[in-house]
Amino acid sequence: MSSFNTMFAVRSLLRTAHIRYAAAAQFHATSNCCGAKVAVVLSGCGVYDGTEIHEASAILVHLSRGGAEVQMFAPDVTQMHVIDHSKGQPVEKESRNVLSESARIARGNITVLDKLSANNHDAVIFPGGFGAAKNLSTFAVDGKDCSVNEEVVRVLNEFHKAGKPIGLCCISPVLAAKVLPGVDVTVGQEEEEGGKWPNAGTTQVITALGAKHTAKNVTEAHVDQKNKVVTTPAFMCETKLHLIFDGIGAMVRDVLKLCGK
Incomplete structure (x- = not known):
């Protein structure tokens, strides 16, 4: 050449x-x-006394796939109680901190909830698990008469007032039902259907709180366009894991869509 x-x-x-x-x-x-900046609020580590780990992981995977920048938060409070997950029973004389336990899921990269501001994020998402009903609120004990952690109340109101989307799955939509008057959410179907929806009675409590419930299947998400609240049933349904994963994906995609990014 x-x-x-x-x-x-x-x-x-x-x-x-x-x-x-x-x-x-x-x-x-x-x-x-x-990429949207999304806050994820955890409530401990483990389905019976904290965050449902599979739900949290699915949310993080779908946010990553959607190009979101994620920051995780949890309140610095003591858990309601500690459950031995191998037995499903409370452990006597044991106490755990919600922030410390949530750090297990966050791989240590977590911030105390009172530092979360709607000014710094485009959306917020709450996974389910009994922690939402025990540590973020007293719903597991008090039902419609429950109280909600004051920082959770502040966060929900801040994002709602700013017109920024709020995503919730499994039992966590009860937080929005309690805090945001007239919000429209889903926790799945309104009948047990032979045990497929064992917590179908939750829908009655949601309406008793003054919220609206819209029945959805596990792979679906429900969008309250007026309030920019997106919900999906997740483990409220007894079904295969990949279907729950798909429903959470639908919720995350709708949250990101509402972000407009």
Whole structure:
């Protein structure tokens, strides 16, 4: 090959490499600037006394796939009680902290809930698990007469007032039902259907709180467009894990869509 041809080939390769680099840089810059900033609020670690771990993981996977920037939060409070998950029974004389337990799911990267501000995030999502009904509220004990952690109340009201989306799954929609008057949520179907929906009675409590309940299947999400609240049944349904994963994916996608990013 002549020196002229060699020089031409080298220049062509450099030009191609430059174009590819520029395209890649533009893609990554676009991805970084367009990702929604989403807060995820945890309530401990473990379905019976904290956050349902599979739900939290599914939320994080779908947020990652959607290009979101995630920050996790939890209240710095003592759990209602500690459950031995192998027996499903309370452990006597044992106490655990919700923030410390939630840090297990967050791989240590977690912030106390009172630092969460709607000014710094585009959306907030609450996984389910009994922690939402025991540590973020007293719903597990008091039903419609429950109280909600004051920081959870503040966060829900802040995001609602700012017109920013709120996602909730499994039992956590009761938090919105208690705090946001007239909100429209789903926790699944309104009949047990032979045990497929063992907690169907929760729908009656939601309406008793003054909220509206819309029946949905496990793979579906329900969007309250007026209040920008997105909910899905998750483990309120006795079904296969991948179907719960799909329903949570629908919820996350609708939350991100409402972010407009």
